[in-house]
Amino acid sequence: MTPPSSSASDNHTASGGAPIGVTGLAVMGANIARNFARHGHTVAVHNRSFGRTQALISDHGSEGNFVATKTIAEFVASLATPRRALIMVQAGAATDAVIEELAAEMEPGDIIIDGGNALYTDTRRREAALRERGIHFVGCGISGGEEGALNGPSIMPGGSRESYTHVGPLLESVAAVVDDTPCCTYIGPDGAGHYVKMVHNGIEYADMQLIGEAYQLLTGVLGYTPAQCAEVFAEWNKGVLESYLIDITADVLAQVDAETGAPLIDVILDATGQKGTGRWTVKSALDLGVPVTGIAEAVFARAVSGSRELREAAHGLPGGELATTLQEALPNIDEATFLADIHAALYASKVVAYAQGFNQLTAGSVEYGWDLKPGDLATIWRGGCIIRAQFLGRIREAYAANPDLPSLLLDPYFSDAVAASTTSWRRVVVAATSVGVAVPGFSSALAYYDSIRADRLPAALLQGLRDYFGAHTYERIDKPGHFHTLWGGDRSEIRTD
Numbered sequence: 001m002t003p004p005s006s007s008a009s010d011n012h013t014a015s016g017g018a019p020i021g022v023t024g025l026a027v028m029g030a031n032i033a034r035n036f037a038r039h040g041h042t043v044a045v046h047n048r049s050f051g052r053t054q055a056l057i058s059d060h061g062s063e064g065n066f067v068a069t070k071t072i073a074e075f076v077a078s079l080a081t082p083r084r085a086l087i088m089v090q091a092g093a094a095t096d097a098v099i100e101e102l103a104a105e106m107e108p109g110d111i112i113i114d115g116g117n118a119l120y121t122d123t124r125r126r127e128a129a130l131r132e133r134g135i136h137f138v139g140c141g142i143s144g145g146e147e148g149a150l151n152g153p154s155i156m157p158g159g160s161r162e163s164y165t166h167v168g169p170l171l172e173s174v175a176a177v178v179d180d181t182p183c184c185t186y187i188g189p190d191g192a193g194h195y196v197k198m199v200h201n202g203i204e205y206a207d208m209q210l211i212g213e214a215y216q217l218l219t220g221v222l223g224y225t226p227a228q229c230a231e232v233f234a235e236w237n238k239g240v241l242e243s244y245l246i247d248i249t250a251d252v253l254a255q256v257d258a259e260t261g262a263p264l265i266d267v268i269l270d271a272t273g274q275k276g277t278g279r280w281t282v283k284s285a286l287d288l289g290v291p292v293t294g295i296a297e298a299v300f301a302r303a304v305s306g307s308r309e310l311r312e313a314a315h316g317l318p319g320g321e322l323a324t325t326l327q328e329a330l331p332n333i334d335e336a337t338f339l340a341d342i343h344a345a346l347y348a349s350k351v352v353a354y355a356q357g358f359n360q361l362t363a364g365s366v367e368y369g370w371d372l373k374p375g376d377l378a379t380i381w382r383g384g385c386i387i388r389a390q391f392l393g394r395i396r397e398a399y400a401a402n403p404d405l406p407s408l409l410l411d412p413y414f415s416d417a418v419a420a421s422t423t424s425w426r427r428v429v430v431a432a433t434s435v436g437v438a439v440p441g442f443s444s445a446l447a448y449y450d451s452i453r454a455d456r457l458p459a460a461l462l463q464g465l466r467d468y469f470g471a472h473t474y475e476r477i478d479k480p481g482h483f484h485t486l487w488g489g490d491r492s493e494i495r496t497d
């Protein structure tokens with residue numbers, strides 16, 4: 001291990017020449033700074049309150065070459081040119097404040113990298129403003145949490161291609177690696193990196209919701225204990241569902257609360273928090289008109305879980321359940337078959353959620369002119385990030401075979417896999433509905449699948465209604481143009497264009 005080149009003493013002097021600096025040394029910043037240092041890069045470190053900087057140096061200073069700095073001016077002065085400063089602070093006003101402080105000390109050609117979970121429209125605004133000043137701004141998604149930041153996250157840098165020549169090799173050197181490929185690549189201009197990270201998080205929400213529903217069915221329909229559920233998820237993690245989230249689900253469900261001796265899961269309040277990236281994903285999807293029902297259901301399920309007053313008031317309302325056991329719900333289905341059904345439903349719903357997320361990425365790319373490559377995104381999500389999974393390798397292959405795939409559901413591998421799951425999937429939704437277990441993720445994914453494969457949708461009736469009450473017109477299946485029926489008159493049809 002390289003001896004530290006710094007101390008956190010009050011009279012410490014910046015040494016200069018650091019190829020990278022990190023400002024914001026909470027969970028993510030401290031760990032990514034250590035990751036840079038462990039890879040042999042001298043890393044300048046700074047935090048608004050100096051205590052975190054001192055703690056980092058005293059606890060981990062021996063891991064590599066750190067340059068501890070007390071002020072932003074000292075921090076910037078310690079960087080080699082072109083200066084590269086990675087911001088790891090709270091998204092929003094804090095990020096704007098730090099950017100302003102950094103830019104005031106920087107010169108044209110320098111590079112500010114924002115590794116926080118910024119809203120992509122903020123990133124577009126910041127990139128444009130800094131470009132005017134000759135400073136590169138790299139909006140950079142970083143996923144992997146504390147452990148990933150330290151040992152290799154998935155990194156999604158946006159900004160100019162030129163900036164990537166300066167920051168790409170450094171970022172790639174600390175990213176996770178799968179099949180000798182770093183989980184970091186140039187994503188696209190301005191807000192592309194943060195947009196991709198936002199949709200990654202939206203998919204993360206959907207994936208977690210589906211896992212939660214599978215757990216709820218294991219307990220609510222099969223009557224499994226958390227420990228038994230943990231064994232099921234550990235087993236599922238050996239097959240097509242193999243992923244970080246399934247892996248840690250088994251861990252969380254196996255955990256026993258030291259205070260009560262009960263399974264920890266049973267003493268955690270059932271209200272899911274959210275910091276905003278899932279909600280932003282859905283807002284963007286609504287603006288783009290992309291149906292991301294899996295992500296939307298996941299965001300709303302979090303909102304329902306957090307509606308404590310409503311839930312307390314509604315608790316005990318009659319449910320009219322059709323069954324209380326699996327045997328009553330599905331008389332010919334035994335436990336082992338239903339367990340396999342839940343697995344199949346989880347897998348098929350997950351394919352739908354990822355298909356929708358990738359469709360949103362494509363739509364966002366078209367809207368903002370980013371030229372995103374879905375296959376590249378699947379490639380860098382195979383490792384390091386929260387949704388890392390064997391499954392991403394299959395998505396990568398699907399886009400390699402057809403870069404213009406309209407939906408993952410049309411890729412031969414995934415369409416076969418989903419087709420093989422449909423009967424199980426329906427049984428799961430039937431059983432859940434009969435017993436009164438809410439499965440918004442599973443059922444909306446099935447509804448999406450049935451909708452996109454349907455011969456006719458009730459949309460024709462909605463068009464008729466819109467035309468009736470608002471003269472909004474409709475198109476016909478047998479000839480071009482827009483038409484209106486004179487509903488309040490003789491009910492003849494006129495062409496309106």
Ligand SMILES: NC(=O)C1=CN([C@@H]2O[C@H](COP(=O)(O)OP(=O)(O)OC[C@H]3O[C@@H](n4cnc5c(N)ncnc54)[C@H](OP(=O)(O)O)[C@@H]3O)[C@@H](O)[C@H]2O)C=CC1
Pocket residue numbers: 024025026027028029047048049052088089090091093094095097098115116117118142143144145146
């Ligand atoms: N936690 C996670 O798992 C992940 C987080 N992210 C993103 O990474 C970023 C950092 O996350 P995390 O490490 O959890 O830290 P937090 O989001 O909790 O942010 C804390 C850091 O922000 C600094 N800060 C807050 N306000 C200001 C300000 N006005 N000026 C200067 N600094 C300020 C704090 O400084 P001080 O110590 O002085 O208070 C501290 O260093 C966030 O954008 C987050 O969304 C991304 C992926 C995963």
Ligand SMILES: O=C(CO)[C@H](O)[C@H](O)COP(=O)(O)O
Pocket residue numbers: 117142143144145201273274275276277278385386
């Ligand atoms: O970015 C992340 C991982 O990639 C964070 O873990 C994510 O912010 C968690 O989001 P939320 O608190 O909304 O569940």
